[in-house]
Amino acid sequence: MAVVMVTDAARGSAVAIIRSLLAAGHTVLAGDVSRLAPGLHCRGLHHGFRYPDPTRHGSEYRRTVLAVAAEFGADLLIPVTDATTEALGPDRKLPHSSCRVLAPEPEVLDRVHDKNTLLTLAADLGVPVPRTLRVTSRSDPATERFGQRAGWPVVVKPERSTVAGPHGKLVKLEVSYATDPDQLAGRVAEVLPHCPALLQEYFPGEGHGVEVLAHRGRILAAFQHHRLREVPFTGGASSFRRAVEPDPRLLEHTATLIAATKWTGLAMVEFKVAPDQVRLMEINGRVWGSLPLAVAAGMDFPARLVDLAINGPQSHPAELALNGPRSHPVDTDYRRGTTSRNLGLEITWGLTALRDGRRSDGLRVLASLADPGPGYDIVRLSDPVPGLYELVTIARHLTGKAIRVLRR
Structure with a gap:
């Protein structure tokens, strides 16, 4: 141990x-x-x-x-x-x-943290990606043309989510959306002082994540979840998700990327899925927010990660064979249909729905929080104290937010 x-x-x-x-x-x-x-x-x-x-x-x-x-x-x-x-x-x-x-080797992690490098690699490997334009100047005339050609809204992403700011401080940058040329120019201007901006077409699919444990580019275990609710509504962190059967297309795309980067450790590969097509969104090279769902469903990634570090890769009896040039057995033994919720984000989702006029949706979600059946990331009867501290944290956050609104 x-x-x-x-x-x-x-x-x-x-x-x-x-x-x-x-x-x-x-x-x-x-x-x-x-x-x-x-x-x-x-x-x-x-x-x-x-x-x-x-x-x-x-x-x-x-x-x-x-x-x-x-x-x-x-x-x-x-x-x-x-x-x-x-x-x-x-x-x-x-x-x-x-x-x-x-954690993955710094040079490996850098390849996926740089979104433009990742998208270029994925496209070269045949993994479908959204139409993307890299912008380095506020005066780039291609910026407005991109919105006209790709359609609105346009997704504006920083090339890197975390960058070094003044005095060595780390600055976290967020994804945003633009619905017209003026808004697009403003969103780009917010990003450019820190790093280049990536403009992407908006792909209206459903969010799916393929989570893996890998060793030197070989996937050892895989899990897939479907995002049922996200904050914000347009796409972001999942507040409610379900474990689903692995989609062979997504698993193969994931295996392609993991092999190309020679990845070791945990990763979450995020896709948007439409009826007849998919798009890669990003690779999350750190521990992902919906990890509690995988553990609740029986895919114990944390224990497996530590076991891999101590004992090296081990075989597992329950396996799913990948097709293609990287064919090898992958463990996908977990309970399909398991769900889990992030309590704080679910409250945010419900309150935002009420604010935006979606009264029935907001009330339905807020009322559902009394039902423990769908599961929570932290709240657990067998270990209740962390859940109490989560409630205190949520209450402090909501109180602070209300005070700020009242002071305006």
Whole structure:
């Protein structure tokens, strides 16, 4: 058994990792910026600690993590977000420590974090991608022409989701949408001070994610979920999702990309799916937000990741064969139909629906929160304290938001 350190304990994905590793018999250390982080209060946690905000104080964050690793003899570190991964430094290692960081190699991670590089690679490999234009100047005449040709709305993405800002601080950039030329120019102007902007056609499909554990470009285990609700409505983090049967097309596209990048570790490959076609959206090279669904459905990615790090790749009896040049057995043994909800995002979805005039939808979703049947990412009767801390965090967030609105 290993001593494993997990960051970002406020997130449902981190809570899922902590619970999974505790159930597997590992000793778990968990950290976060906030003392209210639900993961710091999981039953059986060996030690919880706080660290400085890695987006603002990267060196202090590294020192804190290194000190905890040394004090408790940590064998492995699982950084959950881009911020806690990138703040470890360019080599993603803890200096003067035997603690291994379970993250893809920096050069591999860089290929998928750079969205333009990823889309170019995918197109070269025959993986379908949205029509895209890379913009580096506010005065580029191709910007307005793109909207006219691709149609509205236009999706505006930063080339990188996280970039270095002033004084070494990390800045998180968001995807936005433009419905006319003036709005498009404004959205592009917001991105360009930080990095190039990517303009994409809006593809009105349903969101599906294919999550994998891979070793040197070979997929060992795969899971697929269907996004039933997202925040915002136009596309974003999933608030409610369902485990579904793996789509052979998506699994093959995923295998193509994982093989080309020689990926080791966890990844989520996101697609939009229409009746007769699909489009690649991105590869999430960190732990994805809907991980609790996979674990609840029986695909225990966290325990498998740690086992891979300790013992190397293992075979599994329940397998699905991929077709094509990368044919090999892939474990897809999980319970189809399992669902899970992010409580905070579901509340946001319901309140946003009420605000936007979708009263029946909003009331239906908010009323459904009383039904534990569909499952929650964090709330669990067998380990209730993290759920209580999640409720406190949600209440503080909503109260702060209401105060800001009243002060306008």
